[in-house]
Amino acid sequence: MLRYSLVLGAGLCLAAPVGAGSWADAMFTELSKDFGSVPHGPTVAHLFRMTNNTGNPVHISGVRVSCGCVTASAGDTSLAPGQSTAIQAYMDTSRFYGSKGVTIYVSFDQPRWEEVRLWVQANSRNDLMLSSQTFTLGQAKRGSMPSASLNVTFTGNGQWQITEVERESNYILLAVKELRRDSAEVTYQVTAAIRADAPVGKWYSDVWLKTNNPTLPKLRVPLTVEIEPALSISPALVDLGPTHPGNEEERKVIVRGIKPFRITKVEGTDDQLVVRDNTTESKAVHVLTVTLKPKKPGDLERTLKVLTDLTEEKEVEFQAKAQIVAGSAPR
Helix, strand or coil: CEEECCCCCCCECCCCCCCCCCCCHHHECCCEEEEEEEECCCEEEEEEEEECCCCCCEEEEEEEECCCCEEEEECCCEECCCCEEEEEEEEEHHHCCEEEEEEEEEEEEECCCEEEEEEEEEEEECCEEECCCCEEEEEEECCCCCEEEEEEEEECCCCCCEEEEEECCCCEEEEEEEEEECCCEEEEEEEEEECCCCCCEEEEEEEEEEECCCCCCEEEEEEEEEEECCEEEECCEEECCCECCCCCEEEEEEEEEEEEECEEEEECCCCCEEEEECCCCCEEEEEEEEEECCCCCEEEEEEEEEEECCCCCCEEEEEEEEEECCCCCCC
16 A cells, blocks of 8 residues: 555555564564566665664664675664664575575674574566666656656567556556557557645555566566655744844745745734735746844744635744844944
């Protein structure tokens, strides 16, 4: 099921922890990874994420593997309570043919000795080629419908077919096009796109290609994308101090949208804090000038809301703060 950074929308969920056999197992969100059928040659990678939920300092004393076709290492070896890291696993499919399973041993010596066994598997095939190992759609604004394509080539038998495509969320749109076929080879182009109404967040999902080959009934292709809000602001926090009464401080704020828009109002201003737009035109990028004219000492903390004429996601907030120090402004 599709996993992303926020719990939003039907049909999407975060990866759930597996049943744990020890306190060390319980720190991991998963203990195994099956890469499925992959072309012979590339190195496939996976992060086994873990969080120190023991309430005590944890130390990873070592990481070793049962086969040289896999390398693994820890991002951080010393974890304070609540801290997270990952075991990075790399499987070199050029080192074997057919199905291969490898165990990764992660040893701990704090808070007491324990060993976790992680497992990776892949089926390395020489009759399969992919122009890219993943659908990597990068960063995209909500509403922009990002897409990516890759070519899948089956060799050795011109009768191979992609019979069906499956996705883990209705927010993913798929299209398959046959590019070439002869007696010994067939190539398809597969395109994955994200619907314009997809929720904001980091997505980690899978696309499955069903074939008519009984030795490769399903081919997994990972998909990653980060959907950003249709309207964003930078910086989200504007620091205007320290300063003195009588001074004037200015900072710039940039508001970006997926399409041209007008800023209709900025809420939260007063006679001390003023925000003005650099234009009255409809543009995809607006530069706002935030001006502070402090009148009395004290801490200023303000939430300002920028309203636009967009029909969806039409407002965005930012914070302004300043420390106004007593005394006259320095000359």
